[in-house]
Amino acid sequence: MLRKLLKHEFRATGRIMLPLYLVLLATSVGANLSTRGLLETDNRLLDILGGLLIIAFVVAIIGVCIMSLVVMVQRFYKNLLQDEGYIMMTLPCSIHQQVWSKLIVSAVWFALSFAMVCLACVLMAFDVSAIQEILDLCQELLHALTGKYSFNAVAFGVELLVLCFVGCCVLCLEFYAALAIGHSRPSHKMAWSVLFFFVLQFAMQMISSALIIGLDESAFYYFLMDLTDVHLSGTAAIHASLWFLSACAAIYGAVFYFLTTYFLKRHLNLE
Amino acid sequence: MAVLECNALTKRYGKTPALEDVTFAIEPGRIVGLLGPNGSGKTTLIKLANGLLTPTAGDIRICGTAPGRATRSVVSYLPERTCIPLWMTTRQLMDFYQDFYRDFRRDAAEEMLRHLNIRENQHIKQMSKGTREKVQLIMVMSRAASLYLLDEPIGGVDPATRDYILSTIISNYNPEAAVVISTHLIADVERVLDEVIFINQGRLVLQASVDEIREEKGMSVDELFREVFKC
Numbered sequence: 230m231l232r233k234l235l236k237h238e239f240r241a242t243g244r245i246m247l248p249l250y251l252v253l254l255a256t257s258v259g260a261n262l263s264t265r266g267l268l269e270t271d272n273r274l275l276d277i278l279g280g281l282l283i284i285a286f287v288v289a290i291i292g293v294c295i296m297s298l299v300v301m302v303q304r305f306y307k308n309l310l311q312d313e314g315y316i317m318m319t320l321p322c323s324i325h326q327q328v329w330s331k332l333i334v335s336a337v338w339f340a341l342s343f344a345m346v347c348l349a350c351v352l353m354a355f356d357v358s359a360i361q362e363i364l365d366l367c368q369e370l371l372h373a374l375t376g377k378y379s380f381n382a383v384a385f386g387v388e389l390l391v392l393c394f395v396g397c398c399v400l401c402l403e404f405y406a407a408l409a410i411g412h413s414r415p416s417h418k419m420a421w422s423v424l425f426f427f428v429l430q431f432a433m434q435m436i437s438s439a440l441i442i443g444l445d446e447s448a449f450y451y452f453l454m455d456l457t458d459v460h461l462s463g464t465a466a467i468h469a470s471l472w473f474l475s476a477c478a479a480i481y482g483a484v485f486y487f488l489t490t491y492f493l494k495r496h497l498n499l500e
Numbered sequence: 501m502a503v504l505e506c507n508a509l510t511k512r513y514g515k516t517p518a519l520e521d522v523t524f525a526i527e528p529g530r531i532v533g534l535l536g537p538n539g540s541g542k543t544t545l546i547k548l549a550n551g552l553l554t555p556t557a558g559d560i561r562i563c564g565t566a567p568g569r570a571t572r573s574v575v576s577y578l579p580e581r582t583c584i585p586l587w588m589t590t591r592q593l594m595d596f597y598q599d600f601y602r603d604f605r606r607d608a609a610e611e612m613l614r615h616l617n618i619r620e621n622q623h624i625k626q627m628s629k630g631t632r633e634k635v636q637l638i639m640v641m642s643r644a645a646s647l648y649l650l651d652e653p654i655g656g657v658d659p660a661t662r663d664y665i666l667s668t669i670i671s672n673y674n675p676e677a678a679v680v681i682s683t684h685l686i687a688d689v690e691r692v693l694d695e696v697i698f699i700n701q702g703r704l705v706l707q708a709s710v711d712e713i714r715e716e717k718g719m720s721v722d723e724l725f726r727e728v729f730k731c
Contacts, residue, residue: 233599241587308585315579319550320600321572415513497552 230322234330242300246338249296250345253289257349260286290346297342301335302404310412314499324493332401339397388471395478402485403429409489413496433481501564503528503647503678508558511544518544519702526678533689534682536699537729542682546651550577576645580652582632586625590618597639609642630661637665641672648679654688662688686722696721
């Protein structure tokens with residue numbers, strides 16, 4: 230059933246996201262043409278066109294990022310909590326499958342949006358000497374860091390990407406939980422959902438702050454310090470911290486997932 | 501075995517009772533009218549049977565099983581409002597039903613759509629409200645389910661569409677299944693009903709066959725309804 234839910238979820242969201250990616254790639258080609266020549270001509274009209282193409286490219290990048298978020302929230306809200314919920318919630322599949330299908334599809338669009346923005350940037354920078362120089366400089370900087378501090382840039386990049394990816398999934402689940410709780414109320418469902426989003430956000434920050442303060446000077450703190458002194462170099466500690474942050478985010482995600490499924494199962498209140 | 505069975509079923513929203521101690525059973529092969537004035541608890545009962553709500557007390561069973569994932573594959577549900585995704589075409593909608601329900605008879609759905617001159621590549625959002633309701637009904641009635649739960653299928657449509665909807669129900673339901681039609685438009689549905697359940701302010705008032713009402717009380721279901729629910 231999850232496979233079927235995913236198929237229809239991709240069908241529903243793909244009709245929005247795929248044309249957006251096409252627009253993004255088209256504007257990146259336009260921006261490339263612009264940076265390679267249009268902006269440096271003597272013709273004022275071509276200069277303006279070049280500027281517009283660059284603006285279109287930036288707007289397309291922002292549009293793709295915002296739409297990934299909007300689609301994620303809107304699909305959950307409209308498909309499960311609005312009228313379509315009568316169809317979806319009476320399908321012979323479980324609440325867990327419903328939530329996972331939404332989460333997986335949102336995560337895929339987040340990852341694909343990131344990949345598309347990267348690809349668009351590569352297209353925009355293709356054969357542009359100034360950007361090539363900046364990239365060369367970055368490469369030199371990484372080499373220097375790797376040589377001097379044994380800094381593993383690839384591992385760091387992967388860890389950062391994993392953290393961002395987990396963070397995006399947690400954000401999805403936080404939105405889902407807030408919507409599920411808010412829509413269990415008899416009226417003003419959306420207002421309650423917004424309120425619960427801030428409540429969850431506040432609770433998450435309070436718990437994180439309390440843990441940081443509580444762990445300061447604790448046995449765990451000294452254990453970490455010993456570990457750093459004896460076994461871990463500074464850069465290794467950065468790698469460990471990134472994995473630790475990803476794990477913490479995943480725990481928050483698990484809590485939001487539980488809240489979402491609990492409220493959808495026990496307190497579903499379709500209009 | 502009863503297709504739909506309620507035992508002391510109670511549902512409260514906070515302190516407000518929507519259903520109170522409702523007990524009845526519906527056998528297969530019957531077309532049952534779930535009749536009552538607005539706000540009497542009909543939709544709540546149907547939502548409980550679909551697992552969209554959980555009972556406060558008592559229990560409800562579909563073919564002996566509590567509503568859940570298993571019962572959803574044998575229940576064909578027509579919600580009160582049009583809920584089919586508007587962005588889909590009718591072909592995509594049929595794909596959707598075919599993917600999720602093994603009992604979906606695509607040929608029957610295609611035949612009914614052809615009869616109404618609805619193209620398979622037509623988007624739902626391009627259709628009128630009445631056509632959307634017909635398409636939704638076609639999807640629901642194209643399933644060979646054990647229980648059809650139809651919530652206000654003829655509410656808010658013109659008399660010609662009402663006739664179409666009722667004839668679609670009669671000519672397409674699985675004869676071994678039970679059909680529950682919730683409505684307050686008694687006169688229109690009376691001719692298709694085998695049995696009626698009267699419900700008022702969340703309580704079961706009457707469960708009887710239409711023939712019994714006509715023979716014993718000497719009145720039509722519509723007349724009895726007007727007498728029972730006289731304001």
